[in-house]
Amino acid sequence: MDGKKVLFPLVTLISLSCQDQTNITAEPGQNVTLPCRADQNRPVIVAEWIRTDIKAEYVLRYRDEQSDPEHQHRSFKNRVRLQDGQMKAGNVALVLRKVTSDDRGTYQCWVVEEHSSEKKLIGTIHLDVAPPVPTQDQTNITAEPGQNVTLPCRADQNRPVIVAEWIRTDIKAEYVLRYRDEQSDPEHQHRSFKNRVHLQDRQMKAGNVALVLRKVKSDDRGTYQCWVVEERRSEKKLIGTINLDVAPPVPTQGNKDGSRKYGTGHQHHGLIGAAVFITGTICSCLVLLCKEQG
Known part of the structure; x- marks a missing residue:
């Protein structure tokens, strides 16, 4: 080198x-x-x-x-x-x-x-x-049109809930109700539920996030899911599934005691009057027949 x-x-x-x-x-x-x-x-x-x-x-x-x-x-x-x-x-x-x-x-x-x-x-x-696979059973509820109905749902009472979300599975992009900061969040709420839903307990004490739905109608039929975010957690968790059916009451053919209904009070009075008239007519005919024979 x-x-x-x-x-x-x-x-x-x-x-x-x-x-x-x-x-x-x-x-x-x-x-x-x-x-x-x-x-x-x-x-x-x-x-x-x-x-x-x-x-x-x-x-x-x-x-x-x-x-x-x-x-x-x-x-x-x-x-x-x-x-x-x-x-x-x-x-x-x-x-x-x-x-x-x-x-x-x-x-x-x-x-x-x-x-x-x-x-x-x-x-x-x-x-x-990955989130855990939900294991809770589905709850079935039937209501009549015009009723107020409560969809029950309860989270772990030992973990305070900071956000509650209710969805209906056939409505993809909008909420039934989203609740956070102790108030309803109107963003992305489906228009058919506006001013008709609230949480049963707005403070969500003991994990109670049940939903109250006012004046239900046939369009409210569907499967509802309850999701929560718990304190010190960032992930949503599914904790309840409710199937709601809205149907009119089945007409009954009898009274509570089993007897049949025949009509209103006015109808009853009409039937009694007709019976009296017929009875009177028959009696008059019998009297005239007896006189002719005598």
Whole structure:
């Protein structure tokens, strides 16, 4: 060489390991732990969590016993931490708080171990976030036209309700009633329910979100659903399904005591008068017949 120094670029080697993918399903609002463990005999000095569909930013980068906020994706700020901040025994599990549907995806756990310059993939987790499948039975209610009817629904009384929504399943884009901030929210309310519906308890005490529907009519027939948002949660939850039928009363042919009805009071008086007239006529004829024979 001619005496010039030759500088070689610093290359960080990346090692790929072939572990199976772990699948985890969580409900919206839960805290979830994504497990990951490195070789406990080789202390971890850097841990990085990424989501494969977010190319340039981290879910969490942890080094020097603290989170490194540089290049952290904004949706994970103040929502993630390592289960063990000291990464003892290679534990680099990630705790993700209050998951939402936007957190669905495939997460990867990478580490740099002590006395090593290479980054190593040690865990792959697929996270699905889905609401629980409703298990409540459907309630059937029949009302007569013109009646006021109450559609019962009650949430968990230990979790205060901050939003209540009633919908009818055949009305796609509009509410029967949406209630929040201690008042009805008229936005997107279907016109046929305006000024006809209210909550039975506007303070929703003990989870009572029953709906009162005034002067029902045949057009009110349908399946109604009751959804709520509880305090400190961001996801809606279905807690009640009501099938409402509106039909006129079936005509009855008899009195309550089982006897048949023959008409109104005026009709009864007419029948009595006719009977008296006929009886009198018959008596007159009998008298005349007796005189002729005598």
